[in-house]
Amino acid sequence: MTAALQILIGGAALCGGAATGAVYYATYAVRTQWLGPAVWRGRGDVSSVALTFDDGPSPDTERILDILEQCGVGATFFMVGRHVERHPETARRVVACGHDIGNHSYSHPIYLYRRARETYRQLARTQDVISDVTGVRPTWSRPPCGVRTRAYFDAARALGLCTVQWTVSGLDWKRRSPQSIAGRVIEHAAPGSIVLLHDGDSAGKRDRSRTVAALPLIVDGLTRRGLHVSSLTQLIHTPASEA
Ligand SMILES: [Zn+2]
Numbered sequence: 001m002t003a004a005l006q007i008l009i010g011g012a013a014l015c016g017g018a019a020t021g022a023v024y025y026a027t028y029a030v031r032t033q034w035l036g037p038a039v040w041r042g043r044g045d046v047s048s049v050a051l052t053f054d055d056g057p058s059p060d061t062e063r064i065l066d067i068l069e070q071c072g073v074g075a076t077f078f079m080v081g082r083h084v085e086r087h088p089e090t091a092r093r094v095v096a097c098g099h100d101i102g103n104h105s106y107s108h109p110i111y112l113y114r115r116a117r118e119t120y121r122q123l124a125r126t127q128d129v130i131s132d133v134t135g136v137r138p139t140w141s142r143p144p145c146g147v148r149t150r151a152y153f154d155a156a157r158a159l160g161l162c163t164v165q166w167t168v169s170g171l172d173w174k175r176r177s178p179q180s181i182a183g184r185v186i187e188h189a190a191p192g193s194i195v196l197l198h199d200g201d202s203a204g205k206r207d208r209s210r211t212v213a214a215l216p217l218i219v220d221g222l223t224r225r226g227l228h229v230s231s232l233t234q235l236i237h238t239p240a241s242e243a
Helices: 003-010 021-028 059-071 081-086 088-096 116-134 150-158 178-188 209-224 232-236
Strands: 048-054 076-079 100-103 194-198
Touching (some): 076 081, 088 100, 100 116, 194 209, 194 232
Parallel strands (some): 048 194
16 A cells, blocks of 8 residues: 555544455545545635534534634534434534534444445435524535445435545544644644544544643644634635636
8 A cells, every 4th residue: 555545544544444445445535536526625825724523513512612712713513413413502503603514424324334325314314404403404514434435425416415525634533632633733734724623422422522622722723833714615615706
């Protein structure tokens, strides 16, 4: 395996899986476009990065919202449908605070191991749950662990969902210190980077206190590097005048 390929699939290594070779690359590699279009970074002509949070909402989402508010920055939350049902008030607060939201499946399955019909149901059910709870129907989707299949792209297309992966992961799903999470993000971020963090746990078991503690360090460190935190919308949409 080449170093470049190792980097490409590295972000998805958390989920393991039995797939091998080309199938593994096509479905797990964060940046590959083999099976369908996926945004993995934004425009690089502005000194901005976007923060994204997966697997919530959870009780820790409330603390993350507090910090984002104190820092005066926006973020995007890719929500798990069943967690939205458990924490509807938090999901509504995310929207009320002006943050963007996306579809991160209903129960966080790896789509590679699901039939096409189940994949579609995961996406469609979550669209309905998020829409019913928050009043907003997502236009973005991030599949669990970034794993994409043909059936996933068929479903996303049918539901009008654009797929958003990431450029830099804080690896906060590992047991890392807040300083380690922040250090990794600050070191690897560049203009246009989409940063992956977690405000919840897919199984709803582990807390995200380390991510909460890392967040002020991340915003501060990015600012010191001359990088502004902007919304995903601003980062991936080219103004019409420049199109
Ligand atoms: Zn996830």
